[in-house]
Each structure stands twice: as structure tokens, then as C-alpha cells.
Amino acid sequence: MTMVGEQGVSIALPGEAAFDAATQIFNLAGRVRPVAATTARTVDEVRAAIRYARARRLPVRVHTTGHAAPAGRPVQDALLIRTELGGGVEIDSHRRVARVPAGTRWAAVVEAAAAHGLAAPHGSAPTVGVVGYLLRGGLSFYGRLHGLAANSVRAVELVTADGELRRADATSDPELLWALRGGGGGFGVVTAIEIDLFPAARVITGASFWPAAHAPRLLAEWRRWTLDAPWEVTTSLRIMNLPPLPEIPPALSAGPVVSVDGAVLGTAGDDLTLARRQAENLLAPLRAVAEPVMDTWEETVPAAVLEAHMEPDDPIAIAGDHMLLREFGDEGAAEFLRLLGGPSPLVTAGLRQLGGAYAVPDPTGGALSHLDAAYAYSGAGVVEDAASLAAIEEHCAAVRAALSPWDTGRTAPSFVENVEQPQGHLGPDQIAAADRVRERVDPDGLFRGDITPNASRL
Numbered sequence: 001m002t003m004v005g006e007q008g009v010s011i012a013l014p015g016e017a018a019f020d021a022a023t024q025i026f027n028l029a030g031r032v033r034p035v036a037a038t039t040a041r042t043v044d045e046v047r048a049a050i051r052y053a054r055a056r057r058l059p060v061r062v063h064t065t066g067h068a069a070p071a072g073r074p075v076q077d078a079l080l081i082r083t084e085l086g087g088g089v090e091i092d093s094h095r096r097v098a099r100v101p102a103g104t105r106w107a108a109v110v111e112a113a114a115a116h117g118l119a120a121p122h123g124s125a126p127t128v129g130v131v132g133y134l135l136r137g138g139l140s141f142y143g144r145l146h147g148l149a150a151n152s153v154r155a156v157e158l159v160t161a162d163g164e165l166r167r168a169d170a171t172s173d174p175e176l177l178w179a180l181r182g183g184g185g186g187f188g189v190v191t192a193i194e195i196d197l198f199p200a201a202r203v204i205t206g207a208s209f210w211p212a213a214h215a216p217r218l219l220a221e222w223r224r225w226t227l228d229a230p231w232e233v234t235t236s237l238r239i240m241n242l243p244p245l246p247e248i249p250p251a252l253s254a255g256p257v258v259s260v261d262g263a264v265l266g267t268a269g270d271d272l273t274l275a276r277r278q279a280e281n282l283l284a285p286l287r288a289v290a291e292p293v294m295d296t297w298e299e300t301v302p303a304a305v306l307e308a309h310m311e312p313d314d315p316i317a318i319a320g321d322h323m324l325l326r327e328f329g330d331e332g333a334a335e336f337l338r339l340l341g342g343p344s345p346l347v348t349a350g351l352r353q354l355g356g357a358y359a360v361p362d363p364t365g366g367a368l369s370h371l372d373a374a375y376a377y378s379g380a381g382v383v384e385d386a387a388s389l390a391a392i393e394e395h396c397a398a399v400r401a402a403l404s405p406w407d408t409g410r411t412a413p414s415f416v417e418n419v420e421q422p423q424g425h426l427g428p429d430q431i432a433a434a435d436r437v438r439e440r441v442d443p444d445g446l447f448r449g450d451i452t453p454n455a456s457r458l
Contacts, residue, residue, distance in 0.1 A: 030069025181366020
């Protein structure tokens with residue numbers, strides 16, 4: 001261990017337990033091999049780590065959970081800072097705002113907000129880090145009503161390359177706040193973030209599963225419903241090839257299954273009359289196609305939305321692909337089913353419903369404030385060896401080719417699985433504006449490695 005800085009920070013080297021802890025990532029397909037690493041638990045430790053890196057002319061990379069590790073540039077020849085800042089989630093129920101230290105996972109925010117009858121625009125997994133998810137856009141099961149999660153960000157505290165702690169909000173450096181929200185990263189080390197919350201006492205959420213033999217009719221019914229679906233409802237349809245593991249119900253691992261999951265947000269307090277009707281309009285036609293082999297939809301508390309998508313809890317190596325698609329009609333549906341409607345090397349492949357508030361530019365939003373697409377496609381498989389990786393990549397390429405007529409050419413940053421796949425969530429003017437902010441706060445490019453591919457010209 002090396003101790004540096006006025007307050008001291010522990011810098012770990014390869015082979016040390018602290019190095020292994022700091023470099024741990026959720027998606028094991030990522031490449032994280034820095035020359036040194038540290039877990040920063042205070043602002044002073046972040047500042048000391050930056051001084052350490054500058055003194056040794058090391059680039060700085062930043063992460064917390066590493067869910068998106070393969071989507072960024074490989075971490076090498078750099079100092080890696082893992083943010084795990086203390087202090088806990090603070091809720092201002094009067095203003096409906098949460099202050100969240102960097103390193104916090106969504107489960108902690110959901111629990112803290114629920115105590116006040118509030119909810120946050122979280123993702124579909126409780127273990128995902130709040131900061132990275134938000135600043136990369138964030139697609140929530142509340143998104144068709146509340147828009148991209150990045151639009152909820154009201155303030156960001158970060159340490160920039162000069163070692164100074166800055167606060168970016170609507171009155172203090174609004175230009176930096178704009179760039180942080182979807183601008184592609186590379187601005188500094190975020191230490192805390194403030195987000196808007198919204199009232200949510202009860203929701204209807206869950207998932208239904210059918211054998212994949214029913215996929216054509218189920219996809220047709222779901223697509224028909226999505227065309228004029230209420231904004232209070234956000235869903236996804238997936239075709240899943242789940243392995244026979246003890247934690248997976250046998251009905252779901254006996255063969256490919258189709259799943260429709262999501263959430264219906266009750267907007268009238270404890271009165272779910274409207275939400276029940278909206279859920280019935282979605283689910284009744286699907287259940288009429290065939291009886292689900294498993295059905296977990298229920299009226300419950302907002303925290304249950306975190307479990308509806310059945311995301312894995314433990315680190316795993318995942319490879320996959322992602323596109324934002326236009327409405328694709330019967331022809332696109334047929335292509336989707338041709339490649340994904342049966343057994344494949346992809347554990348899951350599906351469509352996240354967009355539209356609604358997702359498609360509406362936020363006048364107070366950041367660099368990425370909306371998505372102009374009908375669906376977010378994503379498909380992924382578990383990487384066990386070189387052969388399985390090759391099979392996944394080959395299948396993903398075939399799917400991309402088949403769906404290319406409906407590809408918008410844009411991506412949702414938090415859905416991107418691989419640094420080598422096409423990425424593009426910003427237009428040329430947005431990229432130029434974000435680069436001007438980077439040149440101001442990081443003129444030497446200390447954090448350049450953290451910039452999302454194709455989000456900068458620097």
C-alpha cells in the first residue's frame with residue numbers, strides 16, 4: 001500500500017486484496033486491468049487519489065459496480081477510482097428530492113424514498129449504481145410517464161481534474177450540469193447527486209411467462225397494445241432461454257419462454273382503479289392467447305418493481321447487442337421472431353417499450369433528454385468460453401442485420417453491452433457542446449478514457 005495526500009488515501013497494486021476489491025465488476029466480460037486502484041469513501045480521498053494520479057501522469061478511470069464495464073474503453077495503464085462514498089441517502093420529502101452519495105445502489109434509494117410515499121426513476125436491477133445509470137440516461141419502468149431518468153437529476157457534486165469539489169445545478173454551472181446528464185462522461189469524479197422523486201404509494205407490477213410456441217400471437221397482441229398504450233404503463237417483451245439452475249423455476253427453464261413484464265404506476269395515491277383497468281387492458285388479451293406457465297403480476301409496493309425483470313444478483317460474464325428501433329410492423333415482427341423466437345445462444349432478447357414521455361425533449365434536461373424510437377432492443381448471452389462468445393456474437397450480428405431496416409442509428413447508453421458495437425446517442429452539435437465543457441474542466445484529458453465512445457471528438 002502507498003499512502004498519499006493530505007488526508008491520506010490507500011492506493012492498491014495488483015496482487016493486493018484491496019486492488020481486487022476496487023477492480024471488481026458485475027459484468028465479468030469487461031476488461032479492467034489498471035496499474036493501481038483505490039476505493040474512495042470520502043471527498044478528500046477522491047481529491048488525494050487525483051493528486052496521486054497527476055503526480056505520476058496516470059489517467060484516471062472511475063466506476064462503482066461495473067455493470068457497464070464492457071461498454072466503455074478497457075481500463076488499463078490508469079488509476080482506477082471506485083466510488084463508495086458514505087453518508088447514506090437523504091430524503092427531503094417536502095421538495096421531493098433525494099441526495100445520493102456516489103457508490104449507492106438503487107435498492108437503498110428505493111427503500112429510503114418509500115418511507116415517505118415517494119419513488120425514484122430506477123432501473124430494473126437493485127444492484128445497479130445510481131450515478132452511472134442516471135448520467136447515462138436511465139430507462140425506468142416509470143419512464144413512459146416521467147421520461148429518461150437523467151431528466152430527474154437536479155444537481156451533481158464532483159471533483160474535477162484540478163482537485164476542486166464543484167457543484168453543478170441550475171444556478172451554479174448549469175452548462176456543466178447539462179453536459180453531465182448524458183454528455184458521455186469524462187468530466188470528473190462524481191461524489192453525490194440530487195434527483196427528483198415522485199409520489200408512488202402502490203403499483204401493479206410483475207411478469208407473465210408463456211412457452212415460446214405462443215410468441216407470434218403474443219408479440220402481435222403486445223405490439224398492438226403498445227401503439228396507443230397509456231403513459232402510466234411501461235413494459236418489455238422478452239424471449240428467454242434460461243438455464244436449468246436451482247434458482248430458476250423449472251417451468252421457465254424447460255424451453256424458450258416469452259415474458260411480458262413491467263409496471264403500471266398508480267397516480268391517485270392508494271386508489272388503483274385506473275391502474276387496474278390499464279393493467280387489465282394489457283394483460284387480458286395476452287392471457288387469452290394462452291394460460292401463462294408463471295404469472296407474478298400483482299398490486300404491491302413500488303419496491304417490487306426492482307424484482308419484476310428478474311435480473312441476476314451475482315456477477316456474470318455477458319455479451320450482447322443493442323439498437324433503438326422504429327415501429328416495425330408485421331414485417332419486422334416476423335424478422336424478430338425468425339431469429340429470436342426459439343432456442344438461441346442468447347439467454348434473453350427483447351424489446352423495451354419506449355414512446356410516451358421518453359420521446360418528449362425535456363426543456364430543462366441535459367445533453368440526452370429523450371429517445372426518438374418505438375422500442376429499445378437488447379439481446380445478451382452468458383459467456384462461458386471462446387466458443388460461446390463466438391456463438392453469441394454471430395447470432396447478434398444476424399439479428400442486427402435482420403432488424404437493420406428499422407434501426408434508428410441511435411442507442412441508449414445504459415443498454416449498450418459492448419464497446420465495439422455501434423454507439424451513438426448524441427448529435428454533432430451536442431458532442432461539440434459537451435467537448436467544450438470537457439476542455440474547460442479537464443483541459444489535460446485526465447478523464448478522457450471514461451468518455452463514451454462516439455460521444456466526443458477530443
